[in-house]
Amino acid sequence: MLKDKNIIVGVTAGIAAYKAVDLVSRLKKQNANVEVIMTENATKFVSPLTFQTLALNPVYVDMFKEPRNYDVEHISLAEKADVFLIAPATANIIGKIANGIADDLLTTTIMATKAKVIFAPAMNTNMYLNPIVQGNMDYLKGLGYEFIKPGIGILACQTYGPGRMAESADIVEYVIDSFYDKDLVGRKILVTAGPTIEPLDPVRYITNHSSGKMGYKIAEEANKRGADVVLISGPTNLEPPTGVEIIKVNTTREMFNAVEEHFYQCEVLIKAAAPLDYRPEVVSNEKIKKKDGEKDELNIKYIRNPDIVAHFGNLKKNQIVVGFAAETNNLIEHAKEKLAKKNLDFIVANDVSKDGAGFKTDTNLVTIIDKDGMVTDYPILDKLQVAKIILNKVKELINDKS
Numbered sequence: 043m044l045k046d047k048n049i050i051v052g053v054t055a056g057i058a059a060y061k062a063v064d065l066v067s068r069l070k071k072q073n074a075n076v077e078v079i080m081t082e083n084a085t086k087f088v089s090p091l092t093f094q095t096l097a098l099n100p101v102y103v104d105m106f107k108e109p110r111n112y113d114v115e116h117i118s119l120a121e122k123a124d125v126f127l128i129a130p131a132t133a134n135i136i137g138k139i140a141n142g143i144a145d146d147l148l149t150t151t152i153m154a155t156k157a158k159v160i161f162a163p164a165m166n167t168n169m170y171l172n173p174i175v176q177g178n179m180d181y182l183k184g185l186g187y188e189f190i191k192p193g194i195g196i197l198a199c200q201t202y203g204p205g206r207m208a209e210s211a212d213i214v215e216y217v218i219d220s221f222y223d224k225d226l227v228g229r230k231i232l233v234t235a236g237p238t239i240e241p242l243d244p245v246r247y248i249t250n251h252s253s254g255k256m257g258y259k260i261a262e263e264a265n266k267r268g269a270d271v272v273l274i275s276g277p278t279n280l281e282p283p284t285g286v287e288i289i290k291v292n293t294t295r296e297m298f299n300a301v302e303e304h305f306y307q308c309e310v311l312i313k314a315a316a317p318l319d320y321r322p323e324v325v326s327n328e329k330i331k332k333k334d335g336e337k338d339e340l341n342i343k344y345i346r347n348p349d350i351v352a353h354f355g356n357l358k359k360n361q362i363v364v365g366f367a368a369e370t371n372n373l374i375e376h377a378k379e380k381l382a383k384k385n386l387d388f389i390v391a392n393d394v395s396k397d398g399a400g401f402k403t404d405t406n407l408v409t410i411i412d413k414d415g416m417v418t419d420y421p422i423l424d425k426l427q428v429a430k431i432i433l434n435k436v437k438e439l440i441n442d443k444s
């Protein structure tokens with residue numbers, strides 16, 4: 043993911059320096075070129091040799107050491123950096139940068155870089171909450187420096203509160219995300235995902251096999267590309283993507299109401315959910331009992347639920363509305379009918395009877411059909427890849443409209 047990216051990691055003097063070892067190792071596993079600059083004091087916590095061994099690069103500490111090459115180190119590292127990550131970042135380094143102090147190799151390099159600088163603070167809770175530190179961070183944020191929030195927990199100094207350096211995996215994810223093309227910044231995108239359920243009685247309901255994976259990947263990807271995302275989700279076991287506003291619903295009518303509440307503020311509606319088309323006409327207040335002596339049958343009358351995407355597709359003014367079609371036969375024919383009937387901008391058709399496609403799987407096999415009838419087939423792809431393709435298409439339509 044970080045292939046050919048130059049990540050300069052600045053390690054400052056905090057006990058969390060030991061966590062930076064894992065961080066460097068994880069960045070390397072993402073195929074980044076990692077170079078480490080340590081402050082003199084940081085070397086008292088972890089040896090430069092540890093970082094050198096993991097990063098497979100020399101570790102820089104001393105500004106005035108014999109030059110290893112003819113470049114001025116703080117300039118060459120500053121220029122080389124695609125991202126500059128300071129982890130752990132002490133109150134001291136934050137304060138120095140906020141006040142323009144450049145008195146060692148790390149601070150001079152940060153000052154000289156035009157790359158994105160990300161701090162992962164780690165310090166005692168009281169220090170972290172100190173208005174001076176908070177003020178320094180606010181000031182730096184205003185200048186475009188970024189901060190990865192520390193975790194809350196028991197710290198090495200035995201205090202409880204914020205100040206624990208974010209987990210390495212989350213920091214790596216943050217770095218990966220920083221390379222995202224933020225081409226959907228400020229776009230308001232509404233995504234639906236998962237199944238709906240319709241109760242029969244207090245203990246039973248009907249539903250379908252949707253896991254929510256497809257819709258969640260779309261929401262996650264749109265958020266990473268800078269969109270403001272509202273995700274309306276039926277019941278799933280998935281963790282909501284970070285940064286996305288999530289609204290949980292059960293029934294199709296609840297999903298309809300949630301879409302109605304947000305539709306008029308959004309520019310794009312993507313309906314990846316699989317809402318139930320029918321619900322039992324009567325929901326029993328009590329558990330439905332077996333009745334001895336009667337026929338071995340239970341007849342339940344079902345009535346139609348609203349077709350959410352058709353309703354809003356036909357109401358849309360300037361919005362882009364994208365639907366899915368889950369079919370088991372005549373994929374293109376049925377998808378084309380839905381595209382027209384629901385007044386969609388395009389439809390993502392998947393034959394859910396095929397291996398690796400549709401419900402529950404991590405992959406999907408889709409065909410996208412445009413309003414003008416263009417049909418594009420894709421091979422089996424990870425649902426994240428499918429999400430990217432859908433959002434690229436959405437982006438094209440947004441561009442056409444503006």
Ligand code: PMT
Nearest residue numbers: 252253254255256313315316350351365366367368401402
């Ligand atoms: O959730 P996963 O396990 O990852 O599976 C993904 C998926 C198979 C659910 C997804 O790829 C998909 O195909 N979603 C649409 C499922 C569906 O309901 O298809 P449909 O052909 O019955 O409906 C067509 C469109 O109308 C869909 O956009 C659907 O969201 C929408 N619809 C359907 C019924 C209804 N009452 N209201 C709707 O808005």
